Amino acid sequence: MWQILRQIVRTGIVTEPPPSTAGEAAAVQRIHQALLDILGRALTIRQVDAGSCNGCELEIHALGNPYYNIEGLGIKFVASPRHADMLLVTGPVSRHMEEALRRTYAATPEPKLVVAVGDCGCTGGIFGESYASCGRVANVIPVDVAVPGCPPPPTDILRGILDAVQGRQPNPARP
Template sequence: MLNLVKSLINSRIITEDSTSWGEGFGRGLPIIHQESCLADCPKCENTCPTGALKNKVINPRGCIFCHSCLRSCPVNAITETEIPVISSSVSTEQLGQELRSKLKKDCRRSLHIRYVDAGSCNGCDFEINSVTNPVYDIQQYGIDFVASPRHADMLLVTGSVTRNLEIALQKTYEACPKPTLVVAVGACACGGGIFKEAYAAGGGVGKHLPVDVYVPGCPPTPALIIKGILAAIDRG
């Protein structure tokens, strides 16, 4: 437990190391069972499209939950984490209540977010849009999405930061009043994701801005995005 807390403090990554970080995904994080794994078998590593699986270790920030590694293993040495799905109205309500009390305590009842698409495929953007739909409705708890970075307490960034958007993202960050919280949403924003090796991809938000929270997934669910926002408020 102590090691986990130390790693959270040092890595600035909230969602990656949490034992419940698979919550809200349709699939769990792959787990490699080293005791069953064949020495010198390269199949899972070769099949991983993002390079998240290296030397028989999976980096959750790069994983897109495709489960190619599970299917490629000849001895079934890879399984997935259990997924407590956040879909019931009770869980959504609980998230809302947590948001309400944190905003009241730490943010003078409101939080303003500037959302920036820094070259995503729009999958993550659809999920961000969903946090304001009637199911999640985070605006009722005091969160608002603002048009100007000058009014923002937090930047929510999707995409790997493509070359064309690098300067725009930097200028948006500079225009925010400091301190600014930065939340990277989705595998691309966390480390490049599926576009990691592409010539115009920027390798993720962490290479360009100081990130407070990484929310993995391709794309992450609205519930997980809300959890990322909550985690960022804790760090603010």
């Protein structure tokens, strides 16, 4: 026991210093302010997992932690698409989720926004189109903004939400 304690004292701290987040914190703050300026009210989001590996969901859940604090901005996740302004869809759309995603889209009141999150949602990812997968979200419902990455960091997801609210990156296939 004493040998281990002596070794700990001699060795000291061997972990690396934490990464600098000053630039990311400033970016998050700018996105927060832009969302508040545009919305002026709450934005409600219905998140739909259409067949993902849950990597994107982990990053979406990180948006609720104190660092990103989207609840403080008035952005809330809701359980019903009938209360949602935006659909945040992850994963390649599996054949079993195709009809459910269409119904969720139909149940969302106008004007509605759709954000595809992750490489799988944007392009079909490594799964593509097959007997079990419809591929990207845009193959099933119209998409306003695509947020690539596997998984995309929370800052990019926030930026995608902001782009959708601002009406940037219009999709020509959107009616």
